[in-house]
Amino acid sequence: MSFVNPVVLQRADPCVLLHDGTYYFTASHPQYDRVVLRRAGHLDDLQDAEEVTIWERHADGPMSHLIWAPELHRVDGRWYVYLAAAPHDHGTADVPGAAETFDHRIYVLENAAEDPFTGEWVERGQVDTGWESFALDATSVVLDGSQYLVWAQQDVAIPGHSNLYIARMANPWTLATPAVLLSRPEFDWEVRGFSxxxxxxxxxxxxxxxLTYSGAATGIDYAMGLLTASADADLLDPASWTKSPDPVFVSSPENGQYGPGHNSFTQTPDGDVVLVYHARTYTEITVDPLFDPNRHARAQVLPFDADGNPVWGVPVPDTRPTPTSIEVLGPRGLPLPA
Incomplete structure (x- = not known):
């Protein structure tokens, strides 16, 4: 099976959840000021689906700037969005020994309605990860009845901008265990531009x-790495995980796709795994890569070999026209009104 790619234009850090036969989609909005949702019965229909804003940044305070990488999850019959938000642009420039980063923290929204497009989205507050520093990109998985949170955070004692941590949850916004370090930037491909x-x-x-993740700066060097554990292992034990020294999913000049990363997983109606990620279609980025809106959400089936290992392949070529200017488009690919 193949899809019309990009599945959604100008939406980076895509998260897709298949629930009761419907695909729910969220991602970073290029204006970084809101959390949006779309839904459709097929991944190919998400580009033309209505986009609804379910939450907007605050006028001031800790959730007022740079709303990044929302993820939609379903836990114990309720909807949750994990997002990163900042009070101002930068946070650690004056911290001795720290790499300069933004000042994000992780926050949680909850909706008890059956339909996430209705009901009330309640702010459950910041996730207390155990220390205050740049934190972002939280994701959730429920395994054997336990919910785990995995996220990225800076430790000023470790060179670089962010590491990966895991903890078991007491509820969807509260850790039940201390954070455990799983991975830090250490290989050449993870430290290109940024560590x-x-x-x-x-x-x-x-x-x-x-456990996939992304490394390097958000331009053409951005790529996906991999950690692997047995499903019956203690996921809070770093020794349970094996880290690949090489990236598993990288730019494909032959297909015109650059900087693939910040992925999520969903599945086809038949149960095949689908890899969802963002990528750009050009290498000449004329502004800060973070503020170039043309990271497009893409999808492709992830096959497995005879031993059950993922065959990651390369980003597939486009089958839908993509913009090349930095103009931010509206939800259906049309220019925003003036």
Whole structure:
């Protein structure tokens, strides 16, 4: 099976959840000021689906700037959105020994309605990860009845901008265990431009837990890495995880796709795993890559070999026209009104 790619234009850090036959989609809005949702019966229909804003940044305070990488999850019959928000642009420039980063923290929204487009989205507050520093990109997985949170955060004692951590949850906005360090930027491909491990996503398949993440700066060097554990292992024990020294999903000049990363996983109606990610279609970025809106959400089936290992392949070529200017488009690919 193939899809019309990009599945959604100008939406980075895509998260897709298949629930009761419907695909729910959220991602970073290029204006970084809101959380949006779309839904459709097929991934190919998400581009033309109505986009609804379910939450907007505050006028001031800790949730007032740079709303990044929302993720939609369903836990115990309720909807949750994990997002990163900041009170101002930068946070650690004056911290001795710290790499300069933004000042984000992780926050949680909850909706008890059956339909996430209705009901009330309640702010459950900041996730207390155990220390205050740049934190972002939280994702959730429920395994054997326990919910785990995986996220990226800076530790000023560790060189770089962010590492990957895991903890078991007491409820969807409260950790039950201390944070455990799983990965830090250490390989050449992870430290190009920025020393980063971020954008984690979890796939449980064939008795294994695959934890993907992204490394390097958000331009053409951005790529996906992988940690693997047995599904019956203690996920809070770093020794349970094996880290690949090489990225598993990288730019494909032959297909015109650059900087693939910050992925999520969903599935086809028949149960095949689908890899969802963002990528750009050009290499000449004339502004800060973070503020170039043309990271488009993409999807492709992820096959597995005879031993049950993922065959990551390369980003597939476009089948839908994509913009090349930095103009931010509206939800259906049309220019925003003046």
């Amino acid at each position: 980063v491990n971020e954008g984690p996503s979890v796939l449980v398949h064939g008795g294994r837990v695959y």
